[in-house]
Amino acid sequence: MHYRNFTKDNLKVSALGFGCMRFPILNNDSSKIDEEKAIEMIRYAVDNGVNYIDTAYPYHQGNSELLVGKALKDGYRKKVYLATKLPSWLINSYEDFDKYLDEQLEKLDTEYIDFYLLHTLNKKYWDNLKALNVSKFVDEAKRSGKIKYIGFSFHDNLDVFKEIIDYYDWDFCQIQLNYIDRNYQAGEEGLRYAYNKGISVVIMEPIKGGKLSNPSDEIKSIWELSEIKRTPSEWALRWVLNHKEVSLLLSGMGELEQVKENIKTVSDAKPGHLSKSEIQLIDRVTKIYQEKIKVGCTGCEYCLPCPEKVSIPNIFQIYNDSYVFGTEDNSRSRYKHYIEKGIDASKCVECGNCEAMCPQNIDIRSQLKEAHKKLWM
Template identity: 50%
Template sequence: MLYRKVPKNGDELSILGFGCMRLPMKEDGSIDEERATKQVRYAIDHGVNYIDTAWPYHMEQSEPFLGRALTDGYREKVKLATKLPSWLIESREDMDKFLNAQLEKLKTDHIDYYLIHALVGELWDNVRKLGVADFLDKAKADGRIINAGFSFHGSGEDFNRIVDAYDWDFCQIQYNFLDEKNQAGTRGLEYAASKGLGVIIMEPLRGGNLTNPVPPAVKEIWDGAPAKRTAAEWALRWVWNHPEVTVVLSGMNEETHIEENLKVADEAYPNSLTETELQLIKKVEQKYRELMKVGCTGCRYCMPCPSGVDIPLCFEMYNNVYMSGNADETKFFYAARLGGILGGDPGFASQCVQCGECLEKCPQHLDIPTVLESVIEELEGSDLEERVVMVKQLFKKQT
């Protein structure tokens, strides 16, 4: 495992961090705790020392899970990160209330890396007005938090002013080869590093969109590279190639993914990609931009939908029509997965009543109701009910 230093405190953090937003799950939607615990501990045993969670992850169950998973001496082996849910803060007292509850959930007396979560300009203005600087100063002074930072999903202009507004130790931004100019982007990465902040990267694979599935046209480009690497390895190496990056978070929920990521994290030095390799990645980026219709990362911040729409899955299916090139197969899986046939309740795009609640929650600032109309047009149509019946019959025969 390679490690990089946080400039302000000298902590040596593993370049691969374990993100606990997409843990393995059981059929009933709960965390598969036995499997997830083994995964987290295996990663720690193999050098990962930065573990990231947050209040809302897994419907508020990620933090309690980690409190249990990090027993037996594992808490002492890692730097633990969690986040203050900025959108729920209505008073200065709320900040202490949430932090104290998180300490209890995580079974710890301190948070090593504490972030103000999912900031955009308006949320920052609100928590700043309510006294977040005083909260962070006092929480650091009394030892409940060690390092103060923020995660960010707003515009580049807001990013710089938030960086300048407090003596932060670190920040967390979305960054991958499709997001060089999105949100904080490359400019934000370089600006934060110039101010001495450690920079934690989220969504290096754009919620899996850069790896699952890999469109045939993109695979053809990867296959033409002299170095034979998976799409995930190319994407991770691209991020780690930037010396300003401290840690890259990966939502590893498959054992094979953990093994692959650990292997790459042994080798991914900054500035190690050749110019030829960088140009290859640029070609892949351009191809993705031709193919993708909606920039959803699958973070599920928009969920639950009051009308039951499974927004991220609708968008995943919508992108798959264009990335797979197989519309008929995608329509089949849309009926199966969104129709409740494989478990759960129906979550079709056509259930949307355009209440607009999701618009305030989306970190990518997508016009979700409008995109859902395109999903309806592309994937539902007059034969949706017929497809649902056919899929039900098919699965009935197989069981």
């Protein structure tokens, strides 16, 4: 394992963090964690150098924090930095801040949280938290010793990211980044922006929720051109860790073998370790994925809110995934939930409001029709 500096205090964190949202489960029920296997995985990771454990209030329907608390008994709590997240969408009053923090401390069976994040910030949640004086809460929580460092995880466009970064003296932040999503949400530009402000950056979705682990034969043939043979997952992790601006990446590991493989991968994945030819190989793979994209939607959400509640960016993501990753059955299953909620493309009345706001100049109305044909017809 190698370690990188984290926060302005230059804490040493493992390049691999353990994301606690994809534990092995029982009876196909995400709320029922296989505790024996999950605890074995966490402790194996810690015993082999991982010292950053990341969970959150809603993971495994509220049971991830409880499991992590159990896994960190027997002296393991002192060996790690523990991160969890405030459920931003549940905060309706100032009192809610302490209510949820205290509940999380109890569930985790700990006196303090090393790294506390405002979870899944977008403009809507951020504006609400600001109005409720979240900075005052953070300052008081730090003074009381309940949390040591403060950050946020992010899901919105680059402009909103920069606004949040500039608002407060953050210790760190967490963004989505992988070799396909270089310009998605905060993206590489956001990564550099935070780094240049002295804010440490944690990366989530380095393998895009596992999608980059199962490539097509076309992409497999490109990976085979490398003199050094690596798994698709390893290529994805190494691309992220090649960035000097990255402090660590999170991997939501579901079995012990994944833990072992990822620990081995990051052991020598230091900034700048990839050769020029290896970077060119990854760029070739990126280009193939991007050429399969049907709609050039970046998920900026300028098109929202739709007056008919059509979930435009999410529909385009599902639509693109069906082509890029060949996940037709999965995409149709996901889209079915949108139909059940009444937020699918068929609800579009072609008012055109979205197209007037789209910075990518996408013909949204016609593309929604094509997406509906693909995903439902």
